[in-house]
Amino acid sequence: MSGDCIFCKIAKGEFGTKFIYEDKDLLAFHDINPQAPVHVLIISRNHISRINQLDDSNPDLAGKMILTANKVARNEKISKAGYRLVFNCGPDGGQEVEHIHLHLLGGRQMSWPPG
């Protein structure tokens, strides 16, 4: 837990966020500024600032986030039509909240380049 982190507060339930998936490591909920008909964030319960902090000492979290996004996509009925998964890391990546999160976007044709 990091005191000022909005995603830590969401994870603690401080905003009454509706979680569409949760387990001991991860939570998923709809982005409040959706960029596609389906736009879900998958976040870690623990406070880790950036994806580039994950390395061989913490090998499982990133993969679990991807597999969880796949599960959420199936639940949201977009797995067959397709979707985009996005990790933003740091300023150039456009990361707005310094707490690891994965964007799942679908329900429309995603364009290229990806931002």
Added chain:
Amino acid sequence: MSGDCIFCKIAKGEFGTKFIYEDKDLLAFHDINPQAPVHVLIISRNHISRINQLDDSNPDLAGKMILTANKVARNEKISKAGYRLVFNCGPDGGQEVEHIHLHLLGGRQMSWPPG
């Protein structure tokens, strides 16, 4: 190996692609249509069509791709400035080659939405 898959042919060395990272599971090389000053693809050696085919029976590959992208980003000197990681899955995701690959993009400010 899938006979007509361009990424399987790249993995076999048929095009003389310069790999900037390789291990027993993964390969990385520069995208031939770069969308950013740094645009690297991380692919699996084995032919798997889409990221949504990965599930709890194959828990490690997706995470390894992310951690490898982190390593490549460090090697490319963009880890501190930041970057974006993108998996496209299926038609709506904009997946162009039906062989799992992760896009690493950096060296410029990425914009939002991500496509």
